[in-house]
Amino acid sequence: xxxxxxxxxxxxxxxxxxxxxxxxxxxxxxxxxxxxxxxxxxxxxxxxxxxxxxxxxxxxxxxxxxxxxxxxxxxxxxxxxxxxxxxxxxxxxxxxxxxxxxxxxxxxxxxxxxxxxxxxxxxxxxxxxxxxxxxxxxxxxxxxxxxxxxxxxxxxxxxxxxxxxxxxxxxxxxxxxxxxxxxxxxxxxxxxxxxxxxxxxxxxxxxxxxxxxxxxxxxxxxxxxxxxxxxxxxxxxxxxxxxxxxxxxxxxxxxxxxxxxxxxxxxxxxxxxxxxxxxxxxxxxxxxxxxxxxxxxxxxxxxxxxxxxxxxxxxxxxxxxxxxxxxxxxxxxxxxxxxxxxxxxxxxxxxxxxxxxxxxxxxxxxxxxxxxxxxxxxxxxxxxxxxxxxxxxxxxxxxxxxxxxxxxxxxxxxxxxxxxxxxxxxxxxxxxxxxxxxxxxxxxxxxxxxxxxxxxxxxxxxxxxx
Amino acid sequence: xxxxxxxxxxxxxxxxxxxxxxxxxxxxxxxxxxxxxxxxxxxxxxxxxxxxxxxxxxxxxxxxxxxxxxxxxxxxxxxxxxxxxxxxxxxxxxxxxxxxxxxxxxxxxxxxxxxxxxxxxxxxxxxxxxxxxxxxxxxxxxxxxxxxxxxxxxxxxxxxxxxxxxxxxxxxxxxxxxxxxxxxxxxxxxxxxxxxx
Numbered sequence: 080x081x082x083x084x085x086x087x088x089x090x091x092x093x094x095x096x097x098x099x100x101x102x103x104x105x106x107x108x109x110x111x112x113x114x115x116x117x118x119x120x121x122x123x124x125x126x127x128x129x130x131x132x133x134x135x136x137x138x139x140x141x142x143x144x145x146x147x148x149x150x151x152x153x154x155x156x157x158x159x160x161x162x163x164x165x166x167x168x169x170x171x172x173x174x175x176x177x178x179x180x181x182x183x184x185x186x187x188x189x190x191x192x193x194x195x196x197x198x199x200x201x202x203x204x205x206x207x208x209x210x211x212x213x214x215x216x217x218x219x220x221x222x223x224x225x226x227x228x229x230x231x232x233x234x235x236x237x238x239x240x241x242x243x244x245x246x247x248x249x250x251x252x253x254x255x256x257x258x259x260x261x262x263x264x265x266x267x268x269x270x271x272x273x274x275x276x277x278x279x280x281x282x283x284x285x286x287x288x289x290x291x292x293x294x295x296x297x298x299x300x301x302x303x304x305x306x307x308x309x310x311x312x313x314x315x316x317x318x319x320x321x322x323x324x325x326x327x328x329x330x331x332x333x334x335x336x337x338x339x340x341x342x343x344x345x346x347x348x349x350x351x352x353x354x355x356x357x358x359x360x361x362x363x364x365x366x367x368x369x370x371x372x373x374x375x376x377x378x379x380x381x382x383x384x385x386x387x388x389x390x391x392x393x394x395x396x397x398x399x400x401x402x403x404x405x406x407x408x409x410x411x412x413x414x415x416x417x418x419x420x421x422x423x424x425x426x427x428x429x430x431x432x433x434x435x436x437x438x439x440x441x442x443x444x445x446x447x448x449x450x451x452x453x454x455x456x457x458x459x460x461x462x463x464x465x466x467x468x469x470x471x472x473x474x475x476x477x478x479x480x481x482x483x484x485x486x487x488x489x490x491x492x493x494x495x496x497x498x499x500x501x502x503x504x505x506x507x508x509x510x511x512x513x514x515x516x517x518x519x520x521x522x523x524x525x526x527x528x529x530x531x532x533x534x535x536x537x538x539x540x541x542x543x544x545x
Numbered sequence: 546x547x548x549x550x551x552x553x554x555x556x557x558x559x560x561x562x563x564x565x566x567x568x569x570x571x572x573x574x575x576x577x578x579x580x581x582x583x584x585x586x587x588x589x590x591x592x593x594x595x596x597x598x599x600x601x602x603x604x605x606x607x608x609x610x611x612x613x614x615x616x617x618x619x620x621x622x623x624x625x626x627x628x629x630x631x632x633x634x635x636x637x638x639x640x641x642x643x644x645x646x647x648x649x650x651x652x653x654x655x656x657x658x659x660x661x662x663x664x665x666x667x668x669x670x671x672x673x674x675x676x677x678x679x680x681x682x683x684x685x686x687x688x689x690x691x692x693x694x695x696x697x698x699x700x701x702x703x704x705x706x707x708x709x710x711x712x713x714x715x716x717x718x719x720x721x722x723x724x725x726x727x728x729x730x731x732x733x734x735x736x737x738x739x740x741x742x
Contacts (some may be wrong), residue, residue: 087555088558088569092572093572094556094571094572096573096574096578099574183571294574298574298577438654439650445654445655445666446666447663447664448664452654452663454653454654483658484658484659498646498649498650499656500650500653501657502653502658540656
């Protein structure tokens with residue numbers, strides 16, 4: 080049974096709240112082919128990244144266990160987590176800007192949900208259960224029907240296998256292929272946590288693609304909801320040209336009808352179950368299936384295509400799309416500022432980290448017969464693939480500070496971290512009260528120079544006078 | 546498709562109107578309600594299990610149990626902490642490394658990172674002269690309880706800070722520089738420290 084879409088209710092939710100499953104038809108139009116090319120490119124990219132090796136590590140390897148994040152030959156530690164701010168905001172501004180200009184282009188072309196559902200799992204649907212008519216028939220059959228058991232069972236197993244494969248690729252991002260391989264070949268009990276993570280990921284993916292599908296876009300996805308605030312009359316959306324199409328009707332009978340012949344092809348192909356002719360709707364993921372469907376029919380009728388097309392609401396209303404609007408300028412400006420700051424920040428990341436702290440439970444300062452001592456704990460991380468010798472020196476205006484035991488420096492192995500005590504001494508004669516100083520970490524080869532501010536604590540100098 | 550069927554019932558508009566805004570009376574998706582009532586049921590069961598019937602351990606109980614177990618292990622360790630055990634620990638590279646890490650976070654302040662001592666602050670610890678007792682248990686007790694030297698309290702009294710396990714590890718680290726049977730007693734150490742600034 081097909082439901083007639085209305086603007087008042089969500090097609091995929093029945094009046095009693097039950098799930099209404101859609102069996103959308105497929106249209107192999109030019110937009111669909113272009114989207115498929117993009118989808119396969121994205122899937123290939125996603126699957127290839129853990130396999131590509133750059134400077135001895137996978138192109139993307141988020142090693143949570145060791146808190147090393149390898150990105151295209153650069154290793155970032157937790158100390159660079161602040162860069163994530165630029166990644167997230169940059170991503171946000173990019174989506175804001177593209178949505179203001181091109182509507183939900185992300186949803187239709189690049190969102191993993193669409194990419195996998197439309198170009199992997201619906202392909203499996205067609206393979207096992209045929210076209211939308213055949214699938215609807217299978218839906219209606221009882222489970223006692225052997226052919227339903229066979230076809231749906233086959234689809235079930237294919238889904239399970241695909242979800243399992245995607246879950247493995249996903250996990251490879253966090254434990255790398257060399258880390259993943261023994262987990263695949265060993266018994267499940269040898270790596271219980273990884274096994275459970277994999278089972279849960281597979282299960283979640285399976286549930287999503289088998290049962291949940293467009294509900295994710297309609298109800299859960301926050302971006303789907305943000306779009307109403309991000310789209311305005313000048314954003315390019317997938318829209319129906321009402322002026323040209325209406326009044327709809329059979330062409331032969333009445334000369335006064337518009338170009339829409341009410342064939343309902345656009346409704347049949349819609350993966351979220353809406354009627355695009357009812358205007359811009361929350362459910363529309365801008366997947367272009369209705370464009371392909373309508374263009375196909377219009378070509379057959381020898382009428383111009385584009386009755387449903389990429390256009391802004393203003394354009395569909397007979398006006399001109401304005402590209403320069405306050406919001407596009409603002410989003411673009413924020414995006415550019417973010418990009419500049421992110422680039423500068425990323426270029427300043429050095430292949431080492433240097434952090435200072437005061438060791439807990441120790442005296443703030445210590446007095447010896449000849450000097451005042453302050454103790455710090457230095458944390459030095461060598462994030463490069465080569466061992467380096469590091470030196471720590473103190474710089475301060477006016478007071479001579481000695482760093483104990485630092486003349487020979489220390490060699491830190493690649494990708495390791497060293498925590499070492501740092502004792503700073505100031506001669507009693509030189510001591511003039513508390514002061515600020517700068518500790519400098521530099522590598523022997525001069526490639527790295529990191530500064531940390533510190534505060535030297537001590538008694539009132541008058542109490543030291545004999 | 547012409548055989549499209551209209552909905553069994555059109556959504557009803559609720560009688561109320563706020564600021565001119567009306568709403569339809571529509572069902573929420575069943576799966577959504579399932580997550581809502583599911584989390585309520587879970588909260589109730591969790592509350593019953595952890596706080597009413599106490600059949601399941603909540604986080605606080607689990608944490609306390611872990612702390613108790615830790616303390617028990619430490620107490621059990623103290624019972625067996627004689628000189629022989631401490632010597633044995635000092636030959637275990639892992640224990641020594643653990644002890645060195647603790648030393649480097651705390652003790653080095655006065656005794657210097659390389660154990661050479663800092664004049665006026667802390668004694669040298671890498672020679673064979675010991676002022677406050679020349680046995681492993683004496684060193685352990687001195688770290689644990691602190692020392693009174695020339696009428697003044699000195700040392701860390703680190704029992705509360707470090708706990709038995711880590712104090713034993715630090716002791717093992719100090720002993721790793723010593724030879725069994727050649728630790729001598731000294732009244733005080735007046736030799737100039739290597740790290741005399």
